Amino acid sequence: MYTGKSFNLWEPDTGVFYDSADAVSVSGHLQRKRRSQARTKSSAFAELSEEVLRDPATLPCRRARIAFRDVTNPTNTRTIVAALLPPDRVVVHKAPYLFQAAGSVRDEAYLLGVVSSMPCDWQSRRTVELVMSFEQLRLLAIPDPGEGYPVRDRVVEVAGRLAAVDGRFAEWAAEVGVAVGSANDPEVKADLIAELDACVAHLYGLDEDDLAVLYRTFDAKRPDRYAKHHAKVLTHYRRLTP
Numbered sequence: 028m029y030t031g032k033s034f035n036l037w038e039p040d041t042g043v044f045y046d047s048a049d050a051v052s053v054s055g056h057l058q059r060k061r062r063s064q065a066r067t068k069s070s071a072f073a074e075l076s077e078e079v080l081r082d083p084a085t086l087p088c089r090r091a092r093i094a095f096r097d098v099t100n101p102t103n104t105r106t107i108v109a110a111l112l113p114p115d116r117v118v119v120h121k122a123p124y125l126f127q128a129a130g131s132v133r134d135e136a137y138l139l140g141v142v143s144s145m146p147c148d149w150q151s152r153r154t155v156e157l158v159m160s161f162e163q164l165r166l167l168a169i170p171d172p173g174e175g176y177p178v179r180d181r182v183v184e185v186a187g188r189l190a191a192v193d194g195r196f197a198e199w200a201a202e203v204g205v206a207v208g209s210a211n212d213p214e215v216k217a218d219l220i221a222e223l224d225a226c227v228a229h230l231y232g233l234d235e236d237d238l239a240v241l242y243r244t245f246d247a248k249r250p251d252r253y254a255k256h257h258a259k260v261l262t263h264y265r266r267l268t269p
Contacts, residue, residue, distance in 0.1 A: 031096035031121040034110035036143055037189045037216070039196075045119050053117055058083045071126045087126055088117050091199040093139050094124040099159050104246075106151045107159060109142050111190040111199070123161065132202035133174065133183050140186030141169055144227040145253075149241050170230040178226050178267060185223045189216065221256060225263035235261065 030045040065072040065080055072080070079085045095109040098121060118124055127135055141147050147167060155163050172179050183203065188210040191200035200207045210216050228238055242257040243250045 029094065029112060029116050029118045029122050031098055031108070033122065034094065034096075034108075034112060036105060036108055036110065037192075037220070039110050039113055039190070039192060045121075048117060050115070054083055054086060054088075057086050057088060057117070061086065071128050074128050087124065088115065090114050091196055092124050092127070093135065093142075094118055094122045095142070095159060095164070097121055097123055097159050098157070099155060100157055105148055106155050107142050107148045109139060111139055111196065113195040114198075132199060133187075133204070136183045136187045136190065136203045137171070137179060138169065139190060140182040140223055141227055141230075142167070143186070143189075144224050145245060145256075146224060146227045146231055146233060146241060149245060152245070168231075170227075170232075172230065178229050182223065182226045182230070185219050185226065189219055189223070218259065221259035222263040224256075224260045225267060228260070228264060229267045235264070238264065 028045040028048055029040075030043075032043045033040055033045065035041055061072050062080060064070040065075060067073060075085075083089075091111050091114050093109055094112050095107060099106050099108075112118070112124070125135075125138070142164075147169070151159070151163065151167060154166070174180070184205060187200060187203035187205035190196065191203070191205055191207045191209075192211060193208060197207050210219050228241075233241070238257065238260065242253040242260075246252045
């Protein structure tokens with residue numbers, strides 16, 4: 028059972044877990060809860076077909092999914108801490124998850140890449156104090172030029188590689204179109220994270236002056252904290268902008 032401390036950015040489990048649960052019992056409970064919630068029009072489960080609702084194998088906990096920490100504070104290194112959790116894991120309320128009612132796994136990878144980037148996190152740090160709620164998440168501007176846009180497609184690939192750390196994500200990685208474990212080398216991982224920031228900055232329409240402000244103000248007490256990362260981001264950013 029996962030809580031907020033059970034994962035970190037591009038780290039699907041930290042080894043700190045809330046508890047464990049009997050798989051049969053918890054699946055039965057979640058299946059009954061889903062059937063009940065599906066009767067409420069405002070529930071995301073209301074959009075599911077009866078065929079899907081009847082099948083416990085389609086429960087969200089049976090597949091890889093995005094979760095995020097709902098507890099934060101202004102002194103945290105990052106405000107949005109999201110991760111792709113392995114299949115067959117359940118979460119407590121301190122680790123809300125995103126339910127995919129439509130779209131593809133590649134869309135899921137794209138969203139994970141954007142919300143895990145510093146350009147996206149910078150905007151959340153302007154308003155979020157103690158709780159990263161669904162309401163706060165919905166206020167974020169998420170650029171999306173659509174499948175087939177080269178920089179968006181690169182975000183999908185980079186996020187997919189960063190998220191699919193081992194064989195638990197093999198099925199998800201295959202749908203995204205990336206290899207499992209291809210970003211586990213520390214230097215490769217750091218370079219991909221810098222490239223991801225550059226791609227997302229491009230999608231937001233930021234220029235180099237904007238990036239300078241972003242990294243200088245990300246930590247108000249240490250304006251030079253991300254200077255090296257900023258330099259790496261600029262290298263990738265300049266390849267994207269003529």
